[in-house]
Amino acid sequence: MKIINHRLCTDDGTPYPFVESPNHGAKLTAEFLVMHFTAASSAKSAIDWLKNPAAQASAHLVIGRDGNITQLVPFDTVAWHAGKSFWDGRQGLNGFSLGIELDNAGKLTRQGTKWVTWFGKQIPDEEVMEATHKNETTPAGWHTYTEEQIQASLEVSLLLVRTYQLKDFIGHDDVAPGRKTDPGPAFPMANFRGRLMGRAEEQxxxxxxxxxxxxxxxxxxxxxxxxxxxxxxxxxxxxxxxxxxxxxxxxxxxxxxxxxxxxxxxxxxxxxxx
Ligand SMILES: [Zn+2]
Structure with a gap:
């Protein structure tokens, strides 16, 4: 993949699907890349919501569980994904960051013998990881990411970090701790950060x-x-x-x-x- 005129394209220059979201700000010079989960039932429902003016929210990319990538906002334009947030001396990360949403149901609760999403859908045990979030004290269930999603995320994140000379790769739960839990313990944050930012101590x-x-x-x-x-x-x-x-x-x-x-x-x- 490559980036042409702030749009994600395949190696032969074909643009990835672009679903324009009206929920965006002015010109962006990104310094960071912020990772999220959608907490939605599917990539399609997340995209439908993020292009709805009522949402007042968007992201640059949504990555489905099959690894398919959809762009909603060009990379030189502010998307509304981080809300009230703080990192590295910056406040309001939307003005300083690119945002990627991964199709993932997020935090799950135990109901009897089943793991259930906040919107009432059961998630099979083999797609659930039990862990304590780094900002929390009690364990919960977390929807796991697929291998296709992790691979696509790594590839596109590497491209974005290099193209825009980004300074850091972080989670929404890093920039809005207490308020947000995404991408959560099921996402291999340390591994991504080490690979993307090339820090020797995190290799x-x-x-x-x-x-x-x-x-x-x-x-x-x-x-x-x-x-x-x-x-x-x-x-x-x-x-x-x-x-x-x-x-x-x-x-x-x-x-x-x-x-x-x-x-x-x-x-x-x-x-x-x-
Ligand atoms: Zn988020």
Missing amino acids: PVVHEVTATLNVRSGPGTSNPTLPGSPLPPGTKVEILSKQGEWRRVDVLHPVNGQMDIQGWVHQRYLKRIG
Whole structure:
């Protein structure tokens, strides 16, 4: 992908779908990229809302669970995604940032044996991560992001950071703590930041598994093991995020015939090798 005249295009110059939102301000010189979840039922419903004048809200991009990207506001124009916010000496981040919305139902509540969204839809257990938000003290369910979404987000974020020489990659929950929880604990923020901003101290570090080790869908032995589990000793993994004694890892090679394993393991059985 590439950017032509502040519009996202494929390598051959074809623009990505553009759905113009009337909810925008004047010219923008972005310094930051702010990540969000939509807390909506689908990418389409989020886009329909963000182009509705009544919403008084928008974002530069919406990324669906299938990885499809839709642009709503050109990158040189202020979109209304951050609201009351503060970062790095700046107030009101809309005037200083690009905003990406990921199709994701957000924070979930337990109703009986089911995980349910704020709008009453049940989310299957395999799409739920139980975790305590960094700005909160009690655990909740969080809708997980799809691999397609993470890949598309990383690619477009890298392009935006380089094109506009952005100074930082942050979450809405970083710039409006207490008021906002997106993109939340299911988003690999530290990993993205390390890759996008190239900070040595946040670069991913490779670990080796020291015992036969189960990979689970969440941090804790009550979470089910994932296909490809258990990892044999010597398996190489990259840590994506942390919670207590648990680490969410990306397995760096196929194991037991399973490619692209990402899940939670206990840190006791990880040894840093690089
Ligand atoms: Zn947000």
